[in-house]
Amino acid sequence: MSSGKKPHGGPPDASGEGSSSRSGDYFSPPRVGGSGRPGMVTVGSGSTSENARRLAAMLDDDSGYGGSMMDGGSMAEGWHPGLTADRPTPDPSEYNPANDTDRKVLASHIHQLYYNQNKNALGRAINETVDALKKLQEMNSVWPAHYPSVQRTEAQATPDRSDPRPGLHHTHSTMGGNFDGAHAPTGRPMPPQRAGTSIGESSSAAESSSAASTRPVPEPRLVTPQLAQDFSILKIDLKMGSLRQTELVHSLEKGSIAALLDGQIQKSVNHLFALRERIDDTSSKVLVTGDLNAGKSTFCNALLRRKVLPEDQQPCTSIFCEVLDCRENAGVEEVHAIPVGQKYNRDDERTYSVFAIRDLEKIVIDDERWSTCKIYIKDIRSVDESLLNNGVVDIALIDAPGLNKDSVITTANFAKQEEIDVVVFVVSAANHFTESAKEFVFNAAREKAYMFIVVNGFDAIRDKKRAQEMILKQVQKLSPATFKESSELVHFVSSNAIPVAPAPGGPSGGGGSSGGSGNENPDGPGDEDDGNDDEDSNVKHGDPGSPVDKNKGKEKEKIADFEELESSLRRFVLEKRARSKLAPAKTYLMNLLGDLASLANVNRDVAHSELDRVNNDLAELVPKFEQAKRANDSADKGSDQTIEDTVTEVYSSTRDTLNTTIRNIGEQDHGVIYPGVFSAYQYAEDLKYVMLQTISDTVGSCEEHARQRTVQGVNMIKNLGLLHLGNGFPDVSFRPENMFKRRKDALARQVDVEVDFADFFDFTSLWERQEKVAGTSMALTVAGVVGGRLVGGVGWLDGTLGAIKIMGVGNLRRLIIPGAVLTVLLGATYAISSIPHSLPRRISNKLHAQLSTLDYTHSNATRISSEVRRALKYPADNLRVGLKRNVEKLQGKKEDTDKLKYETQTAAKYFGNLIGKTGEIRGKVMRVDLEGPAPGVAAGFDG
Numbered sequence: 023m024s025s026g027k028k029p030h031g032g033p034p035d036a037s038g039e040g041s042s043s044r045s046g047d048y049f050s051p052p053r054v055g056g057s058g059r060p061g062m063v064t065v066g067s068g069s070t071s072e073n074a075r076r077l078a079a080m081l082d083d084d085s086g087y088g089g090s091m092m093d094g095g096s097m098a099e100g101w102h103p104g105l106t107a108d109r110p111t112p113d114p115s116e117y118n119p120a121n122d123t124d125r126k127v128l129a130s131h132i133h134q135l136y137y138n139q140n141k142n143a144l145g146r147a148i149n150e151t152v153d154a155l156k157k158l159q160e161m162n163s164v165w166p167a168h169y170p171s172v173q174r175t176e177a178q179a180t181p182d183r184s185d186p187r188p189g190l191h192h193t194h195s196t197m198g199g200n201f202d203g204a205h206a207p208t209g210r211p212m213p214p215q216r217a218g219t220s221i222g223e224s225s226s227a228a229e230s231s232s233a234a235s236t237r238p239v240p241e242p243r244l245v246t247p248q249l250a251q252d253f254s255i256l257k258i259d260l261k262m263g264s265l266r267q268t269e270l271v272h273s274l275e276k277g278s279i280a281a282l283l284d285g286q287i288q289k290s291v292n293h294l295f296a297l298r299e300r301i302d303d304t305s306s307k308v309l310v311t312g313d314l315n316a317g318k319s320t321f322c323n324a325l326l327r328r329k330v331l332p333e334d335q336q337p338c339t340s341i342f343c344e345v346l347d348c349r350e351n352a353g354v355e356e357v358h359a360i361p362v363g364q365k366y367n368r369d370d371e372r373t374y375s376v377f378a379i380r381d382l383e384k385i386v387i388d389d390e391r392w393s394t395c396k397i398y399i400k401d402i403r404s405v406d407e408s409l410l411n412n413g414v415v416d417i418a419l420i421d422a423p424g425l426n427k428d429s430v431i432t433t434a435n436f437a438k439q440e441e442i443d444v445v446v447f448v449v450s451a452a453n454h455f456t457e458s459a460k461e462f463v464f465n466a467a468r469e470k471a472y473m474f475i476v477v478n479g480f481d482a483i484r485d486k487k488r489a490q491e492m493i494l495k496q497v498q499k500l501s502p503a504t505f506k507e508s509s510e511l512v513h514f515v516s517s518n519a520i521p522v523a524p525a526p527g528g529p530s531g532g533g534g535s536s537g538g539s540g541n542e543n544p545d546g547p548g549d550e551d552d553g554n555d556d557e558d559s560n561v562k563h564g565d566p567g568s569p570v571d572k573n574k575g576k577e578k579e580k581i582a583d584f585e586e587l588e589s590s591l592r593r594f595v596l597e598k599r600a601r602s603k604l605a606p607a608k609t610y611l612m613n614l615l616g617d618l619a620s621l622a623n624v625n626r627d628v629a630h631s632e633l634d635r636v637n638n639d640l641a642e643l644v645p646k647f648e649q650a651k652r653a654n655d656s657a658d659k660g661s662d663q664t665i666e667d668t669v670t671e672v673y674s675s676t677r678d679t680l681n682t683t684i685r686n687i688g689e690q691d692h693g694v695i696y697p698g699v700f701s702a703y704q705y706a707e708d709l710k711y712v713m714l715q716t717i718s719d720t721v722g723s724c725e726e727h728a729r730q731r732t733v734q735g736v737n738m739i740k741n742l743g744l745l746h747l748g749n750g751f752p753d754v755s756f757r758p759e760n761m762f763k764r765r766k767d768a769l770a771r772q773v774d775v776e777v778d779f780a781d782f783f784d785f786t787s788l789w790e791r792q793e794k795v796a797g798t799s800m801a802l803t804v805a806g807v808v809g810g811r812l813v814g815g816v817g818w819l820d821g822t823l824g825a826i827k828i829m830g831v832g833n834l835r836r837l838i839i840p841g842a843v844l845t846v847l848l849g850a851t852y853a854i855s856s857i858p859h860s861l862p863r864r865i866s867n868k869l870h871a872q873l874s875t876l877d878y879t880h881s882n883a884t885r886i887s888s889e890v891r892r893a894l895k896y897p898a899d900n901l902r903v904g905l906k907r908n909v910e911k912l913q914g915k916k917e918d919t920d921k922l923k924y925e926t927q928t929a930a931k932y933f934g935n936l937i938g939k940t941g942e943i944r945g946k947v948m949r950v951d952l953e954g955p956a957p958g959v960a961a962g963f964d965g
């Protein structure tokens with residue numbers, strides 16, 4: 023199809039090839055020794071390409087990482103010694119630039135070197151990134167990282183979006199303004215605004231002012247919603263269950279966010295391991311996908327030059343069919359159908375069912391039973407022509423089911439797999455890109471950077487130029503990178519025009535279910551038009567020359583176009599696998615490192631502001647803590663002092679009051695009226711009772727006094743509590759009436775004061791009052807008899823003796839009887855008359871004596887003051903516990919804050935370093951140039 027070639031003025035074909043004879047240009051040096059067939063190698067004999075073998079050996083030998091991983095990035099270091107040893111790098115003396123073979127060998131050599139260098143650089147970057155991620159995981163477990171919250175608008179949160187990940191905008195700037203927003207899938211996030219990394223920055227411009235006003239205060243661990251939009255790899259999709267985004271965000275603890283982030287980091291680490299494995303792996307996988315009936319199977323068959331995959335006019339391929347060289351299956355051609363949910367292991371026959379290739383028609387439509395099938399076939403084409411058996415890289419061709427609503431997610435996910443190196447998108451020339459095709463290409467282009475686009479069924483298009491222009495315009499919008507290299511990456515072909523051999527054991531000739539598509543003559547295209555080609559109409563439009571010649575010419579053109587596609591595809595997969603294989607790793611690394619840098623920026627800023635906050639907290643906390651400690655001591659002392667003072671005062675006042683009362687109890691009659699001598703005993707009992715009652719009452723008043731003092735003490739302690747603990751001091755109400763509830767009025771029972779006869783006659787008192795008595799009774803008795811001496815002031819006894827002396831014993835003897843009688847009568851009368859005076863004294867003396875024996879005063883003073891102590895102890899204990907708790911609380915808070923300060927300082931330092939580290943790795947990754955040709959190639963070795 024020369025007519026359709028590069029109408030858009032794309033870059034010139036680097037290989038300069040334009041016909042089938044130049045297919046596999048890089049690996050097909052000029053025929054040497056007239057071998058007659060194009061070969062990879064010109065040296066040596068036989069059909070095997072020596073050069074290709076060497077190159078293959080070199081690739082096998084060169085593990086890429088191994089020992090050279092950490093050996094720095096120089097080209098010489100990246101070069102495996104085996105390469106120079108194995109490979110016949112032309113000796114400068116032998117090297118002949120005029121020799122095309124030498125040139126190409128050298129070009130390949132340099133290309134390989136270049137590839138390895140890039141591969142090693144990416145490998146190192148992957149290792150360093152994994153290291154950084156693991157450290158981030160550790161940090162995240164100690165200091166839960168802050169994460170920008172995701173606050174998508176309703177329109178953005180389209181539920182049926184096929185790719186939940188955000189677009190990788192920031193690394194695909196080539197999309198630029200070329201992309202028409204109208205074609206963007208609905209779930210695509212807003213364009214990046216990476217600059218906005220500061221915390222507390224105003225949220226997305228997309229947020230309406232009303233929404234902003236009602237927006238809840240952001241959860242501390244979730245910051246800057248706009249940043250979250252910008253994340254691509256470390257994106258935490260918080261949209262779960264029926265909770266709305268904002269509800270969910272605020273229902274998540276920082277620990278949950280950290281756990282989600284940890285999961286995301288782990289996923290990235292695993293993905294990086296897979297990517298590293300992938301770039302170390304020398305095989306390549308080519309996924310062929312496209313709309314239903316676009317001709318994917320026909321295209322695969324054309325590539326294989328064998329009718330292996332069933333073709334049909336109606337949709338047929340429903341499962342992924344991977345075509346591999348049968349050398350990978352011990353040289354046996356067969357199909358391994360893998361049941362749904364099973365993981366394939368070629369060495370374990372329980373993981374698949376074996377079928378003959380002719381059974382494929384049944385297998386590919388049975389997607390309920392099979393998920394994938396592996397088709398091992400022998401590639402009939404030569405090493406320099408074959409895609410599968412190319413001598414350098416093991417290639418697997420995967421025919422995917424047509425894109426439709428149900429399978430688009432599956433295929434999109436399949437395409438995203440890291441082992442898919444190349445996505446070949448087959449689009450029907452007649453239908454152009456459908457909506458599902460656009461979405462798929464747009465997303466896949468983000469992932470793979472470049473796509474290989476096959477516009478199939480070009481034979482059916484009348485205005486080819488217009489169709490090309492329209493399709494290329496679409497490509498430009500969907501994958502600008504691919505468009506930039508459209509001469510290499512976009513091909514307009516007719517797959518059914520390629521002659522194919524019948525499938526082994528399959529329906530012979532005729533094309534089976536092919537519906538007439540394709541020419542099954544392996545020797546070349548059929549002479550007659552297959553009827554599908556409405557180019558016939560062109561004939562009618564005055565094209566000179568015979569129709570048969572014309573058709574023959576057209577068939578040749580179609581084959582030539584296809585062969586050109588093949589060599590481009592070979593180049594793309596083999597020579598430019600730096601792009602197909604390394605670009606996903608580079609793209610992923612760039613995105614991930616970008617995310618890491620953003621996350622580190624946010625967290626460093628947050629850590630700094632948290633550090634400020636923590637320092638402020640500490641500045642407040644430390645003096646509070648010191649003050650609390652001091653308050654603890656002083657309040658403790660204060661309450662102890664209050665207790666001691668109160669108790670001492672209560673004790674002394676009780677003792678003094680009781681002593682005074684008891685001492686003076688006999689001084690009064692307490693209102694008890696003396697009823698006369700005949701009720702003297704009752705009088706004594708009454709007196710005793712009243713006296714005891716008085717003492718009891720005094721005890722009661724002492725208790726009342728103690729209560730009042732206790733209330734004062736409690737209030738003082740409470741005040742101390744309020745002063746030092748504020749509301750933290752428990753306000754327990756004190757009930758003084760509950761004090762002294764125990765029975766203490768057993769005084770009457772304790773005190774056993776018997777009133778006896780002598781108590782009524784207080785002789786001691788009589789003796790003490792002798793003068794008074796002499797002056798009254800005895801004086802009256804003796805005065806008249808003895809005369810004035812008696813009146814002279816001596817005692818009545820002296821008077822009596824004096825009287826005896828004066829009167830003489832004889833006279834006295836006569837007087838003695840009546841005198842004695844008189845004396846007794848007078849004495850008795852006096853004693854009886856003095857009962858009301860002497861009895862209280864006698865009883866009070868007795869009481870006093872007995873109460874002293876009982877230690878009544880002291881024991882009551884002790885009892886009352888002890889109860890006061892007990893009552894005061896409760897608020898004092900409360901105060902002590904409260905103060906202690908307060909100190910402990912502040913101490914704990916201070917310790918926590920100190921710890922937080924240390925962690926935050928560590929975090930701030932760590933995230934600062936992470937910014938530097940990610941920048942450093944990013945720089946290295948950025949310098950991995952997958953775009954430019956190898957220097958040797960650029961220098962013109964590439965033919």
Ligand SMILES: Nc1nc2c(ncn2[C@@H]2O[C@H](COP(=O)(O)OP(=O)(O)OP(=O)(O)O)[C@@H](O)[C@H]2O)c(=O)[nH]1
Pocket residue numbers: 313314315316317318319320321332333334335336337338339340422423424425478479480481482515516517518519536537538539540554555
């Ligand atoms: N005219 C024309 N017809 C083609 C071409 N390639 C394929 N076809 C026909 O298109 C129909 C569909 O081809 P398939 O290869 O089965 O398409 P597919 O994309 O694999 O289909 P599904 O796997 O079912 O999605 C068949 O009848 C083919 O013969 C072409 O280049 N030109």
